[in-house]
Amino acid sequence: MNMSFGSIPVIDLGQAFDNETKPKFLENLRHALITVGFLRLTNFGNYGPTTQDFQNITQQGIEFFELPEEEKKKVEMINSPHFLGYTKLGNEITSGKIDWREQIDLATELPAPTKDGPLYKQLEGPNLWPDERVLPYFKLTMTSYIDKMSRLSSIFTKLVAESIGLSPNALDTYFKENQQCKMKIVAYPADTHYRNDVEAVQGVGPHKDSDFLTFVYQASDHKDTLQVQNFKGEWISVDNIPGSLVVNVGQTLEAITCGVCKATIHQVLRPRKGSGTRLSIPFFRTVDLESKESAVSNISHDVWKLKEERDKTIDRWGIDTGFQYRPDFSQHPAGYAVFRNRIKSHRDVAAKWYPELLAKVLTEIA
Ligand SMILES: O=C(O)CCC(=O)C(=O)O
Numbered sequence: 001m002n003m004s005f006g007s008i009p010v011i012d013l014g015q016a017f018d019n020e021t022k023p024k025f026l027e028n029l030r031h032a033l034i035t036v037g038f039l040r041l042t043n044f045g046n047y048g049p050t051t052q053d054f055q056n057i058t059q060q061g062i063e064f065f066e067l068p069e070e071e072k073k074k075v076e077m078i079n080s081p082h083f084l085g086y087t088k089l090g091n092e093i094t095s096g097k098i099d100w101r102e103q104i105d106l107a108t109e110l111p112a113p114t115k116d117g118p119l120y121k122q123l124e125g126p127n128l129w130p131d132e133r134v135l136p137y138f139k140l141t142m143t144s145y146i147d148k149m150s151r152l153s154s155i156f157t158k159l160v161a162e163s164i165g166l167s168p169n170a171l172d173t174y175f176k177e178n179q180q181c182k183m184k185i186v187a188y189p190a191d192t193h194y195r196n197d198v199e200a201v202q203g204v205g206p207h208k209d210s211d212f213l214t215f216v217y218q219a220s221d222h223k224d225t226l227q228v229q230n231f232k233g234e235w236i237s238v239d240n241i242p243g244s245l246v247v248n249v250g251q252t253l254e255a256i257t258c259g260v261c262k263a264t265i266h267q268v269l270r271p272r273k274g275s276g277t278r279l280s281i282p283f284f285r286t287v288d289l290e291s292k293e294s295a296v297s298n299i300s301h302d303v304w305k306l307k308e309e310r311d312k313t314i315d316r317w318g319i320d321t322g323f324q325y326r327p328d329f330s331q332h333p334a335g336y337a338v339f340r341n342r343i344k345s346h347r348d349v350a351a352k353w354y355p356e357l358l359a360k361v362l363t364e365i366a
């Protein structure tokens with residue numbers, strides 16, 4: 001019988017830096033990337049954010065969502081051609097349905113790009129920061145978190161390369177000097193109905209991430225909210241384990257490795273009635289938008305065999321996910337699919353800044 005995964009592997013980063021434990025570490029990582037697409041990363045404090053950093057960012061997140069509507073409106077995403085800023089409840093669409101969450105999208109601070117060249121270059125640009133008089137520590141806390149997570153994710157990327165039999169630097173070409181990384185702080189208010197009301201439970205609908213790798217910090221301890229779909233179509237809950245980050249493969253890493261690393265479908269259910277707002281902080285490692293090649297020519301026979309074995313286990317997977325653009329290096333550079341997915345999710349922003357492309361996307365996804 002072909003089995004699919006029933007839980008999410010735990011990967012202890014400390015084991016990567018000891019010659020005794022490194023081979024086992026790489027084997028576990030390879031298994032997680034190929035046959036699950038998700039893992040829980042532990043013991044990373046020497047290379048990334050500390051417990052204090054997580055407390056600080058959680059506090060700033062709570063304070064941001066508590067701001068009066070008019071302060072949040074000042075940094076609404078509609079004001080940003082770069083898809084950065086605040087999205088109010090009910091203003092985002094995933095898998096064809098409305099998501100019930102509010103969030104602020106942030107990124108490595110970069111200057112606005114010039115208007116020439118492909119439209120996807122507009123994904124980079126300056127953040128919309130809340131007024132310093134109302135949230136004096138917000139910008140500092142977020143900038144420092146982005147710096148530390150950028151470092152952790154770049155160390156981790158080298159281990160990802162090694163785990164699938166490539167040299168540690170094999171993926172370096174996908175990241176440029178001052179590479180943009182993104183993050184969000186997301187609040188999911190608790191349900192007002194009971195769980196049998198199917199229409200009411202979508203926090204974010206079933207999807208694959210567009211980026212290279214995602215690192216999610218679950219800042220509150222809700223049960224059965226973040227869920228991963230295994231290859232038999234069953235939903236596996238990924239409840240928070242304090243001191244861990246949930247790491248998952250995005251479609252860009254999947255494309256770069258020709259499907260060896262798996263971008264696995266996940267969703268968030270609204271927290272149960274009475275359980276309070278769930279706060280979550282995903283960090284997205286993204287690649288140079290101009291990247292247009294896969295690294296697959298170097299992937300060994302053994303690793304390729306693991307991918308093929310996994311593919312045989314996939315049957316009832318993805319039946320409830322709507323259309324998503326997927327990077328296809330034979331057609332377009334990496335930025336193309338990422339930008340079109342942003343257009344699809346944030347239609348009011350797209351209507352203001354890219355009305356012609358929105359019209360095209362709406363016909364492409366129909
Ligand atoms: O809130 C979470 O835990 C994950 C959110 C997510 O999957 C996303 O925003 O892509």
Ligand SMILES: [Fe+2]
Pocket residue numbers: 207208209266
């Ligand atoms: Fe996601």
